[in-house]
Amino acid sequence: MKFFIDTANLDDIAEAQALGVLDGVTTNPSLMAKEGITGEENIINHYKKICDLVEGDVSAEVISTDFDGMVKEGEALAALNPQIVVKLPMIADGVKACKYFSSKGIKTNVTLVFSVGQALLAAKAGATYVSPFLGRLDDISTDGLHLIEEIRHVYDNYGFETQILSASVRNTMHVINCAKIGSDVMTGPLSSITGLLKHPLTDSGLAKFLADYEKGNN
Numbered sequence: 727m728k729f730f731i732d733t734a735n736l737d738d739i740a741e742a743q744a745l746g747v748l749d750g751v752t753t754n755p756s757l758m759a760k761e762g763i764t765g766e767e768n769i770i771n772h773y774k775k776i777c778d779l780v781e782g783d784v785s786a787e788v789i790s791t792d793f794d795g796m797v798k799e800g801e802a803l804a805a806l807n808p809q810i811v812v813k814l815p816m817i818a819d820g821v822k823a824c825k826y827f828s829s830k831g832i833k834t835n836v837t838l839v840f841s842v843g844q845a846l847l848a849a850k851a852g853a854t855y856v857s858p859f860l861g862r863l864d865d866i867s868t869d870g871l872h873l874i875e876e877i878r879h880v881y882d883n884y885g886f887e888t889q890i891l892s893a894s895v896r897n898t899m900h901v902i903n904c905a906k907i908g909s910d911v912m913t914g915p916l917s918s919i920t921g922l923l924k925h926p927l928t929d930s931g932l933a934k935f936l937a938d939y940e941k942g943n944n
Contacts, residue, residue, distance in 0.1 A: 727905045730782075730913035732893065734761045734772060738916040739779050745919070750782035752835070752857075752893065752913045754813070755789060770806065777807040785835045785855070787813035788823075796823040804832045811835045811854060816844045821851045828852025835891065845877045849886040855911065860904075861894030870894070871903050878908045898922050 728749035731742045734757040742748040753776070758764070763772045773786050784807070788799040796819060800812035804827075811833040814820040820836060827834045828851065835855040836848035840863060848856040858877060860870025877890055892904045895914030898921035904912045912918075 727909060728782075728889075728911040729919055730785075730891070730911055731916060731919065732757070732895070732913040733915060734758045734763060734776070736775060736779065739776060742916055742919060743780055747919065748780060748782065749911070750784060750913075751776055751780055752785040752813070752891070754787045754837075773803070773806055773810065777809045780809070782809065783811045783833065783855075784809045785811045785813040785837075787837065788815075791815065791817065791819065793819040793822050793826075796820065797826060800827055800832065800834075813837050813857075816840075816848065821847050824848060824851040824853050828854075837893065840873070842873065842876045842880055845888075845890075846880060849881060849884075849888040853888045855889045855891040857891045857893040857913075859894035860892055860900065861896040863894075864896075871900075871907060874904060874909050875907045 729747050730750040730752050731739055731748060732752045734753045739751055758769055763769055776784050786803045788796045790796045790799050796814060803810050803812055812827055813835045814823050816836050816838045824834045824836055833854040835857055836853045837857040839845050839856055839858045845856045858873050860874060863870035863873060874890060874892055889910035891911040891913060892909040893913050895901060895912050895918050897918055901912050901918055
């Protein structure tokens, strides 16, 4: 399973990259605004900085909601760097734009997916990634992980190459469960990745090893 980090924070991205397990980055206008990145030129420059930090795919989201606007924005974004993946909303014009970009060999990520039907449409349109938001489903007492399982089943039935990018991952158990059910990618905050490092027996075991080493050298 690929590990993406869902942020626009350059320090968090650099830390995840330094860990040696990062495969890509996803971000969106809300995450950009959280970092104080506003205005088209600043956002474009920030995407360039992110691409300089990582080796994998970087999802860059369009803000247009009509086909022509998405195509114009998406082409400009894709021209920034081969790592850029054009992130499109799951609406009718978004599906049309996905088909257009896939026919041009431009990578896409169809986002805000909350049903198997939406994921099926995205795959039919040739999406590189589809992003079901499991955390947001959990927030409304719906089983987000079950949606991932259902999409996996449908994609496997028909051999779709679209990768399931489990988004809105909130914690380490989300990461582990996504891996168990066959998600191709997860994206979440830095804490969801670094949290996998932690176990009390690792801490206590290391403390004992170090203590015994000190005894042997005194």
